[in-house]
Amino acid sequence: MRIGVLGVGLIGGSVGLAARRRVGAEVVGFDPEPQTLARALEVEALDAAASTVAEAVAGAEVIFCAAPVAVLPALVDEAVSASLPDAVITDVGSTKRALIAGLSEGPVRERFIGGHPLAGAETSGVEHARADLFDGARWYLVPTEHSGGLQYERLQRVVAELGARPQAIDAEAHDRLMATVSHMPHVIANVLVQEAAATLAEEHERLPEVGTSFRDTTRVAGANPTIWEDIYAANADAVADAIDAVSGRLTDAARMIRGREGAAVGDWHRAAREDRRRLLEAEIEGGELFELRVAVENRPGTVAEIALALGRERVNIEDMALSPAVDMRTGFITLWVAGEAEAERGADIVRSLGHDVSVVGGEE
């Protein structure tokens, strides 16, 4: 199989690496940045570097467009016209409605199927590309009523062979979902730091060391402005709708709290606990999540040591958070492990390294 990759950054490069090593495909890549293209060759993400889009897609059965949202419609058009008549063209962007609405009429609508791998947000650049970047990751496929069956099946198979877990979703549901679970946290973080900055300025106060809730909630405030301005623009309606919905819920909460509606406030708070538990449980098959809270000294290597020890004993870490104590010398690592027996087994392993561990779970 021949695969074309247009744009060979972190995602495109990782597609190339995984496609070469796992699918046994021949991968030809193009990138408008000659240096990026050269690096992609160097890290062996590509078999060959093409000097034009047409050259990269010639003869390819699957074509990944890993380019910025703004250039995608034109790039997809070019790929469709220069490729085999049944080649499937896909993208890896994080919003879908605007892109699909902007596609040309004709064969593009049959052969382009949107894609969105949920991986790789933490870094960028082809130098971080990895063949296992997509291992176990959800990869949304966004077909429409015009999508060709052959194209969909081929794309689904290749994506699974890259290591990901493909799942179909329609564009509107995809964008609404992303607005709520991915874009809203960024909006919330922005708004919360701005409110805190205003309040603190008023009180001539410094940010007090309030444990981790404020830091956690605002961690993504102002994240990568270039990327996020594009995302807000590309998913504007769904994000604005999600903001309105959250704002309405906040207004309800303010009314309950101001009105001292003790029972209602209690129900609301406990329902949130239950909702989060169910939301996070849904994604794992191994049962309820338990928390291992590990008190540690804040020195290099501790987290790695714990992760390695658990990995060696095949205890799977579903999630992890670090909470440095205010003195920055000690702190907590919180690890989420699925299933009570696994959590207790994990706790014993971490204890054997000499750390203090408590297991908190699931119903508390």
Next chain:
Amino acid sequence: MRIGVLGVGLIGGSVGLAARRRVGAEVVGFDPEPQTLARALEVEALDAAASTVAEAVAGAEVIFCAAPVAVLPALVDEAVSASLPDAVITDVGSTKRALIAGLSEGPVRERFIGGHPLAGAETSGVEHARADLFDGARWYLVPTEHSGGLQYERLQRVVAELGARPQAIDAEAHDRLMATVSHMPHVIANVLVQEAAATLAEEHERLPEVGTSFRDTTRVAGANPTIWEDIYAANADAVADAIDAVSGRLTDAARMIRGREGAAVGDWHRAAREDRRRLLEAEIEGGELFELRVAVENRPGTVAEIALALGRERVNIEDMALSPAVDMRTGFITLWVAGEAEAERGADIVRSLGHDVSVVGGEE
């Protein structure tokens, strides 16, 4: 020195451990749960376990009430009546306005000074108590115009000896600050998981693996319901005001995003980045200690007034001593402040209250 601890969970137990090991105090504790009390003795957080509140506070110079908000007013009253006539009584709760408004008239108002250590949120229970729990942690002291100077000075000193960094703040500013930086993240987390749960139910979707932003933002959703229902109730107005402010900012964001106001969205997102950076910028403490010697009249409220004025302008009091003159009507307060510039700034603030101040430093 003898110290009474009422309620020997994580915070009370850690106060006991630190007071015994660092202050060299004799610590007597009481807890309504006999098992908790026994465990506190076992982990050596106490010298002795008392069977009543009166027995725990008899002869104590400082009394820490580490009990749920709901029982605090009655507990404080009991502690005041059963203790030495100049003992200082404090609490460790996370809201202050409602508590102070609910205090009895009379000696309670002179001898009770609210406290709030910002430590220990991650775990609970005396088995996790540590002598170093408060190391470097901010510990808010919340005096009022009725607070006794002797009581404030003694509490400030003990809190510093426990390892914490005491800072005076008035009750209203404290509660507003906590509403924004500590309580709002919990409200936001609740609302966001509920919106996500509703959206996912509608889409028949599972939570996608979207990296860490959703997890981070919602980590505290539904945290410890018993504690949080009390906090929402005790800080209802400040929390509701903070929610309204955040909700207003969200509405502005939705309008910008829906209106595709690219430049405004970009400015807003970048401003959030800058706000977060400034909020979390590490505060640099340190420098040589300078003494501020303040001549004062010996009447209730003076020490509190000075501490609050310095706290408001973020001058940190590292240590404090009262030197009553022989006539017991006038005296000196000596305050230690780190860094010459800070000391001079502090002196100007205290002078502006009408006191005579001299700065003595650093080489002595």
